[in-house]
Amino acid sequence: MTERPGVVVTGVSGRMGRMLAGEVMKSDRLELVGALERAGHDWIGQDLGTAMGGAELGLTVEDDALEAFARAQAVIDFTAPAATVEFADLAAQARAVHVIGTTGLSEEDLHRIHVAARHAVIVRAGNMSLGVNLLTQVTRQVAAALDADWDIEIIESHHNQKVDAPSGTALMLGEAAAEGRGVKLDEVSDRGRDGITGKREPGHIGFHAIRGGDIVGEHEVLFATAGERIKISHIASDRALFARGALKAALWGQDQRPGEYDMLDVLGLKD
Numbered sequence: 328m329t330e331r332p333g334v335v336v337t338g339v340s341g342r343m344g345r346m347l348a349g350e351v352m353k354s355d356r357l358e359l360v361g362a363l364e365r366a367g368h369d370w371i372g373q374d375l376g377t378a379m380g381g382a383e384l385g386l387t388v389e390d391d392a393l394e395a396f397a398r399a400q401a402v403i404d405f406t407a408p409a410a411t412v413e414f415a416d417l418a419a420q421a422r423a424v425h426v427i428g429t430t431g432l433s434e435e436d437l438h439r440i441h442v443a444a445r446h447a448v449i450v451r452a453g454n455m456s457l458g459v460n461l462l463t464q465v466t467r468q469v470a471a472a473l474d475a476d477w478d479i480e481i482i483e484s485h486h487n488q489k490v491d492a493p494s495g496t497a498l499m500l501g502e503a504a505a506e507g508r509g510v511k512l513d514e515v516s517d518r519g520r521d522g523i524t525g526k527r528e529p530g531h532i533g534f535h536a537i538r539g540g541d542i543v544g545e546h547e548v549l550f551a552t553a554g555e556r557i558k559i560s561h562i563a564s565d566r567a568l569f570a571r572g573a574l575k576a577a578l579w580g581q582d583q584r585p586g587e588y589d590m591l592d593v594l595g596l597k598d
């Protein structure tokens with residue numbers, strides 16, 4: 328591994344971008360070597376520190392991804408699907424570890440990421456926190472232990488600026504529940520009921536999205552049957568925990584072979 332791998336943060340003006348840049352700068356194991364924004368963004372050409380409202384850092388915000396990735400060992404990317412699939416190609420060309428936190432990716436986007444992972448390490452997770460990744464394991468185990476008389480519903484709450492639903496985390500939890508039950512999520516998924524929906528289908532997994540204020544991220548998995556309910560939940564109250572997970576993934580990825588990985592791999596939680 329390079330002694331102190333260089334990191335480029337994409338979407339650096341975003342909620343997660345700022346958090347990630349701050350965490351990389353605090354780290355004594357990684358070095359911030361690039362800060363990226365889209366062409367035409369106000370921050371392009373400005374010093375990152377000044378753009379963030381602080382002291383000068385000597386790092387200029389840029390818009391040329393390939394040039395930035397070429398001097399990095401890792402790219403940390405919490406942006407939007409259209410950007411992330413482009414970055415996956417470019418990070419693979421630069422042989423940089425691509426840590427993807429972006430959610431709302433389509434099947435086609437996932438395929439492009441899969442292709443890019445032939446040439447480079449990609450770590451992707453809808454949630455980079457230890458707590459949520461543990462919760463997916465617990466969800467899978469509980470779902471495996473219960474029969475289809477137990478209804479499974481996933482409720483997620485986020486801030487009012489979030490653009491995708493269900494959240495990436497809710498989908499991770501849904502996948503874990505479906506895996507525990509031995510079914511395919513896309514065959515049993517019920518999203519956002521409205522109107523005369525008919526009775527609940529046994530065996531289905533429901534998703535519900537709450538959007539309001541500045542909620543960082545809350546997830547609950549509800550298992551309900553006649554006479555009893557189990558609720559398991561996770562509350563994130565600080566975005567720094569997602570950023571720290573992403574930094575961990577960037578470091579871990581330095582020693583891996585090209586391929587697709589997730590946070591269970593990084594955290595050593597895979598069975």
Ligand SMILES: NC(=O)C1=CN([C@@H]2O[C@H](COP(=O)(O)OP(=O)(O)OC[C@H]3O[C@@H](n4cnc5c(N)ncnc54)[C@H](OP(=O)(O)O)[C@@H]3O)[C@@H](O)[C@H]2O)C=CC1
Pocket residue numbers: 337338339340341342343344364365368405406407409410427428429430431452453454455456495569
């Ligand atoms: N996996 C995890 O643990 C977590 C994942 N997320 C996910 O991360 C993503 C970002 O979240 P958040 O920071 O809140 O969102 P923001 O909207 O605050 O930030 C997104 C950033 O990406 C930039 N961006 C968007 N499209 C492009 C593009 N085509 N090229 C370059 N830059 C682009 C935006 O620029 P502009 O403003 O110009 O559009 C903005 O700076 C979401 O998908 C969210 O769900 C969030 C938290 C944790």
Ligand SMILES: O=C(O)C1=N[C@H](C(=O)O)C[C@H](O)C1
Pocket residue numbers: 430453454485486489493494495496497543544545
């Ligand atoms: O957009 C967010 O903010 C978050 N997105 C991720 C998701 O879609 O699950 C993770 C976290 O909940 C915050």
